[in-house]
Amino acid sequence: MEARTAWLLLHLLGAAIWTGGHLVLALTVLPRALHRREPGIVLSFEEGFERLALPALFLQILSGLFLLHGRLPVTRWLAFGSPEETLAGVKLLALALTLGLALHARFRVLPGAGETRLRSMAWHIAAVTLLSVLLLVAGGLLTAAV
Numbered sequence: 001m002e003a004r005t006a007w008l009l010l011h012l013l014g015a016a017i018w019t020g021g022h023l024v025l026a027l028t029v030l031p032r033a034l035h036r037r038e039p040g041i042v043l044s045f046e047e048g049f050e051r052l053a054l055p056a057l058f059l060q061i062l063s064g065l066f067l068l069h070g071r072l073p074v075t076r077w078l079a080f081g082s083p084e085e086t087l088a089g090v091k092l093l094a095l096a097l098t099l100g101l102a103l104h105a106r107f108r109v110l111p112g113a114g115e116t117r118l119r120s121m122a123w124h125i126a127a128v129t130l131l132s133v134l135l136l137v138a139g140g141l142l143t144a145a146v
């Protein structure tokens with residue numbers, strides 16, 4: 001098997017975990033927590049999910065950088081000069097936003113308390129989930145682009 005194929009398969013496995021897990025969180029776990037006004041429901045899901053999701057995100061970054069490096073010179077990664085460069089740029093910006101939201105959640109939202117904390121958690125989950133779907137769609141379009 002070619003190295004690129006192996007990285008692509010790992011990238012797909014990471015995408016299944018990252019995007020799939022966030023969809024489960026946003027569409028089934030979060031509504032239950034909001035309905036019962038119980039942040040603990042989200043926290044107990046995240047405790048287990050984190051153990052799989054963080055390595056998966058790390059894998060996405062590593063495999064994604066390898067795959068991108070094989071397609072475009074680093075100087076064109078944020079050039080937005082062609083459809084392929086635009087998709088690559090969208091992926092990099094979505095990644096930066098995801099990392100920013102993750103840090104904000106870890107240090108500002110999760111240590112908080114009360115009703116505002118649950119609402120703030122909900123916004124974070126919705127944003128990270130939408131970004132994860134965007135990363136998946138932009139990735140699929142990138143692969144289809146050649």
Ligand code: HEM
Pocket residue numbers: 008011012014015016018019057060061063064065067068069071091092095132135136137138139140141142143144
């Ligand atoms: C973090 C969440 C991410 C998800 C869910 C995701 C998802 C995907 C998916 C589903 C594909 C399509 C693969 C196929 O059609 O076979 C793909 C392709 C791709 N992704 Fe990602 N990705 C993520 C992050 C990244 C990052 C951080 C980068 C680069 C810095 C990246 C770069 C690429 C590239 C270059 C391709 C095209 C691969 C090729 O066919 O050459 N991805 N991604």
